[in-house]
Amino acid sequence: MAKSEQSSSSSSMVDSAPRPWESYNTVYTNAKAGMEGVDKEKVQRIVYEMSKGSKYFENEERKEAYMKQKIENMRNHLANLKATDLSQYQRVADKRIAELDTTRDLSRIWLHVDMDAFYAAVETLSNPSLKGKPMAVGSMSMISTANYEARKFGVRAAMPGFIASKLCPELIFVPTDFKKYTYYSDLTRKVYHEYDPNFTAASLDEAYLDITKVCKERDLSGGEVAVELRENVYKATGLTCSAGVAPNRLLAKVCSDINKPNGQFVLPNDRVAIMTFISSLPIRKIGGIGKVTEHILKDVFEIKTCEDLLQKSSLLFALFSPSSAEFFVSVGLGLGGTEAPNVRSRKSMSNERTFSATKDEAFFNQKLVELSEMLSADMEKEGLHGKTLTLKLKTASFEVRTRAMTLQSYIRSSKDILKHASKLLKAELPVSLRLIGLRMSHFNEDKDGSLSDPTQRTLLNFIKSGESNKETVVDEENSDPCFEHFSEIDDQKICSLNDDHENLQVIETCCSDNNNETGASSSSSSSSSSLMWLDDYKCLEEESGQNYKNLSFKHRMMSRKDGGVEKGKGKKKQKHSVTNGDHIPIDAFFTKRS
DNA sequence: GGGGGATCCGAAC
DNA sequence: TTCCAGTTCGGATCCCCC
Known part of the structure; x- marks a missing residue:
């Protein structure tokens, strides 16, 4: 663990000296695998001090002010919601949640593989003298990735090299060599191909595999396949990787991060286990929720975990676009893509x-x-x-x-x-x-x-077109671009046409079942203890001291007194006034400053 | 009013 | 000493034109 040599660590700081770096939130202070135990405050202070006064810093401040304004506007809008609006949104949200929940598919087993500190590991392979030393791939201006020794100092990808160098003076810089990384990536892909010929490569070092078939054919569990695959990757490349096994891609991705490096985590295909797992999961762990979205959800709605996304669903439906709100609640339900993703054409x-x-x-x-x-x-x-x-x-x-x-x-x-x-x-x-x-x-x-592949047409386009036999070339302009997150939801729209919904009860019952059920199991330990997330770190339920199991929908936000909603004034045209039942798209809360 | 182009933002690796 | 990347995609709004 990197020790702070100047100020004491944050936990022991009791003086009231101003610490401006505390509000300078960069991506670098977000926990990443291998960064547990990093003196966050020290990193934040150094990044702040090295950035202060620069043009970059000024721009970050502008962006920060912009985001604060946006949050303020959203809060105002929230305060303006009437009780009748809220109950209307609650009905919409409950209905949608119930619909989404009935379409849950637990029949597939997905595996997400993620190579450990890929570029850095490849460089160490070709130059073993780097082993055990803090090293980063990149230059003084920008780092692509850092090995685990460097991460202990707070050094990480997308950090400028000169700052990394300050955080870790012994840091060794190695220039990027994509030819090398592509070569090793190809080796890993040959292994993936043996388990799923239709695997999806998310990047040079990440892939999604549908291992349902291989599990069935060889009578192996998802965890066993993951162990074998990781061994084969190691044999083929000399590199380690981590894996996550879950019923859908979104969850598999989250799982692969849990026991990094060189580990794996299995989430069983069981609704109760999923709901328990997801309930205390910090929203930032979800792919698609980044720094800004996390900030908004936390500051405006006090949403920190995926469970909160369900509990505050009415507010989400009130203030976000339908597609965004649906994405948020589907995350709260632990839903994700289960069908093989369409081959996408380049945009x-x-x-x-x-x-x-x-x-x-x-x-x-x-x-x-x-x-x-x-x-x-x-x-x-x-x-x-x-x-x-x-x-x-x-x-x-x-x-x-x-x-x-x-x-x-x-x-x-x-x-x-x-x-x-x-x-x-x-x-x-x-x-x-x-x-x-x-x-x-x-x-x-x-x-x-x-187009090279007619299947590129998304299901949503298909549904929207209302034509099932159209064979003409897909008009890209009319294709809906939002299938990345929402493909599964869109699928579900087909079967969500009835208006009579008592399904909420089903969810409440199932969720309360969680009280007596285990959440997730680690393949290594086969432990049946529930996993909790606290401050971005995982711990067992007993360690958390929190009651996270109540997924009741009873906790509704109370509507607040009406107040003025300040609309965005900027280069772009102002949005129409808010009318009952209209959602406010997220950008409407921007007050653009040139 | 709808469609499509222009623009900007957020996110991921 | 150095002084904050590059690539791709999706969501959303504004604006013009038909």
């Missing part, structure tokens, strides 16, 4: 480069030439032509701007890209920039003019 392709801030237009033009050539080459590799070109700029003050144009015809050549990109850039001059990027979207594949 966009981009590249961008950061450099020292400058106003040099000749330099900008040179960058545009390079980016155009790179983009053109990448598009050629995949046989794509694009119609919409987006120029991305980051100013010296870290403000991000995008400027897009949709052309009459599809283009690919670097000459064409450059011509249009230059036009877009010209309109922004003069400007001091630190990044330029180009993105192409709205593709037309040039192989045969159709």
Whole structure:
């Protein structure tokens, strides 16, 4: 454990000296595997002190103020809700929760594999002298990943190297070598293929496998398959990985993080076990809930765990869009994707480069030439032509701007890209920039003019179209982009057409059953003790000292007195006034400042 | 009023 | 000393045009 040599640790600090770093929340202070026991306050202080006064810091402050305003607006809106509105939203929420719960599929066994500190592990493999030493892959400006020795100092991915270096002066930097990582990634994928030929690679070091079939055929449990697969990955690569086994992908992903590194966790295909597991799970553990969403849910609704998402469901339906609210409650129910995900077609392709801030237009033009050539080459590799070109700029003050144009015809050549990109850039001059990027979207594949895989059409599109036999090329513009999180929910919409719902009772009964049931079991220990999450760390139920089992829906938020809702005023048009029954989309709470 | 383009934000790795 | 990435995708709103 890294010891703080200057100030004492947060637990023993009792003086009232100002500690401004406490409110400087960066992603670096969020717990990540291997970072248990890190002196969070020390990390926060160092990051704060090294960032203070920089343009980056000023931009972070702007973003923070923006988020605070948004939270304030949401609170105001919450206060304006009438009791009648709330009970209406409660009915909507309860109905939806009951519908979602009836569509739960416990028939599949999903496995999520995650290589341990992948880039760092590969580098150590090719240079064993790095073993046991704190090491990061990346440069002084940015780190891609850090090994577990470095994480003990608070060093982690996406942290600038100079800050990491301050946190851990002995830190060894190794430049990134994607060729190497791709080679090892391919080796792991060969192993995955043996267990599920249709596995989904989420990145170079992560994959989802449906192991239902292999479990059945070989009469093995999910945990046994995971053990074997991890051994085979190790044999093939010399690298360790962690695995999570669960009835759906969302839960499998959460599970793979529990016993990292070189461990695994199995969540049984049992409703009670799932509800118990999910109930005390911090919302930030869920893929799709990041820093901002976590902040909003905590500050506005006092939602910290997935159980809270169910208990505050009426408020979520009142203040978020239906799709967001549905996502939140489905998380509260422990639902996730169980069908093999559709093969997705590429939506966009981009590249961008950061450099020292400058106003040099000749330099900008040179960058545009390079980016155009790179983009053109990448598009050629995949046989794509694009119609919409987006120029991305980051100013010296870290403000991000995008400027897009949709052309009459599809283009690919670097000459064409450059011509249009230059036009877009010209309109922004003069400007001091630190990044330029180009993105192409709205593709037309040039192989045969159709999408390569007709199954790319999402179920939602299918349902929405109301046509079951349409064989024409999918119109990408009409496809709903939200199937990533909601595909399973969308599936469920098909069977959620009846209006008479007493199903809530079912949930309450089942949840109260939790009182006497075990939640989850670790494959290593086969322990039947319930797992609790406290302050981002897991512990046994007995350790928590909290009663987490009450999933009752009785705790309803009381409506508060009406108050003025300040609407966003900014570049964009103001939203229409709030009317009864209308949800407020999240961005409506923004008060945009240029 | 709806569709689609433009823009921005959030998230993940 | 160094001084905060790159890529991709989805959600949502605004705005213009038909």
